[in-house]
Amino acid sequence: MEAEAATLMGKYIGAGLASIAMGGASIGIGHVVGSYLSGALRNPAAAKEQTAMLFLGIAFAEAMGIFGFLIAMLLMFAV
Amino acid sequence: MAANEPSEGLNIDPMHQFTIEPLFGSPDVSLLTVTNSTLWMAIVILGIAALTILGTRGRALVPSRVQSMAELLYGFVRSMVTDVLGDAGLKFFPYIFTLFVFILFSNLFGLIPGAFTVTSHIAITGVLALGVFFTVIVIGFMKHGIGFLKLFWVGEAPLLLRPVLAVIEVISFFVRPVSHSIRLGGNMMAGHAVLKVFAAFVPALSILGILPLALMVAITGLEVLVACVQAYIFAILTCIYLNDALHPGH
Numbered sequence: 001m002e003a004e005a006a007t008l009m010g011k012y013i014g015a016g017l018a019s020i021a022m023g024g025a026s027i028g029i030g031h032v033v034g035s036y037l038s039g040a041l042r043n044p045a046a047a048k049e050q051t052a053m054l055f056l057g058i059a060f061a062e063a064m065g066i067f068g069f070l071i072a073m074l075l076m077f078a079v
Numbered sequence: 080m081a082a083n084e085p086s087e088g089l090n091i092d093p094m095h096q097f098t099i100e101p102l103f104g105s106p107d108v109s110l111l112t113v114t115n116s117t118l119w120m121a122i123v124i125l126g127i128a129a130l131t132i133l134g135t136r137g138r139a140l141v142p143s144r145v146q147s148m149a150e151l152l153y154g155f156v157r158s159m160v161t162d163v164l165g166d167a168g169l170k171f172f173p174y175i176f177t178l179f180v181f182i183l184f185s186n187l188f189g190l191i192p193g194a195f196t197v198t199s200h201i202a203i204t205g206v207l208a209l210g211v212f213f214t215v216i217v218i219g220f221m222k223h224g225i226g227f228l229k230l231f232w233v234g235e236a237p238l239l240l241r242p243v244l245a246v247i248e249v250i251s252f253f254v255r256p257v258s259h260s261i262r263l264g265g266n267m268m269a270g271h272a273v274l275k276v277f278a279a280f281v282p283a284l285s286i287l288g289i290l291p292l293a294l295m296v297a298i299t300g301l302e303v304l305v306a307c308v309q310a311y312i313f314a315i316l317t318c319i320y321l322n323d324a325l326h327p328g329h
Binding site for chain 2: 062078
């Protein structure tokens with residue numbers, strides 16, 4: 001197959017593979033929020049002050065998924 | 080662009096919104112060209128100045144709404160700095176406040192329809208992150224001299240493991256500006272790319288186009304949250320990295 005079509009195929013397959021990263025990110029976020037919820041249901045009084053930590057944890061877990069999405073976008077549209 | 084199907088199908092181009100274009104004159108971008116990025120950075124600065132300077136001009140003891148917003152912003156960043164760095168860290172408060180407010184306003188103003196998100200470019204976030212990185216190195220060596228390298232020598236580990244850990248610590252230290260900048264830039268770019276892709280679905284589905292439109296409203300709400308959280312994360316990571324400079328070692 002010519003180089004043009006091979007590059008295109010490589011880009012699309014690469015983008016598809018890169019988006020697998022978002023699965024791990026969603027599991028990570030679910031884990032963080034699940035731990036927060038189980039802790040908050042045992043000790044509701046202490047849950048309020050940990051909401052900042054909750055959002056921090058969610059953002060860090062989300063960042064990894066975003067890195068994967070970024071690679072997919074770059075492969076699809078900017079390569 | 081390869082993603083544009085020639086005959087039918089959707090013409091989805093989520094990356095065009097991130098191109099830097101000069102505002103007037105020739106289409107080449109050189110060092111001093113005024114671009115859309117320049118324009119939106121100026122709008123961000125004007126917005127920040129309007130909130131902090133004009134909002135607090137009354138100096139009322141019982142603050143008005145706008146003054147209260149500026150005071151909440153100030154108090155929030157101040158408590159964050161003192162929590163992580165202690166009172167000695169208040170020397171860095173202007174730097175961290177500038178970073179936080181600039182990133183927060185850039186992220187939020189980018190959500191205005193038709194706006195350009197300044198922080199979606201690695202050029203911008205990379206410079207911010209490298210600024211933090213070099214500040215940490217310079218402050219660390221100024222305060223502790225060669226003792227700053229104690230940061231990499233983990234005292235609590237067994238003696239044989241310490242060289243291995245030192246190599247790992249050095250690598251993770253140098254990866255910091257990379258992750259710091261890409262986290263912010265990637266989040267902003269990904270959010271806006273997603274919005275653009277869903278926007279391409281709206282006219283394509285004619286009457287059912289109300290569904291991607293409703294989803295876009297929900298995602299914009301999420302993006303507002305992400306904008307605020309990413310600004311907070313950039314600032315608090317800056318505080319944590321500066322803490323390494325002020326008190327190296329584990």
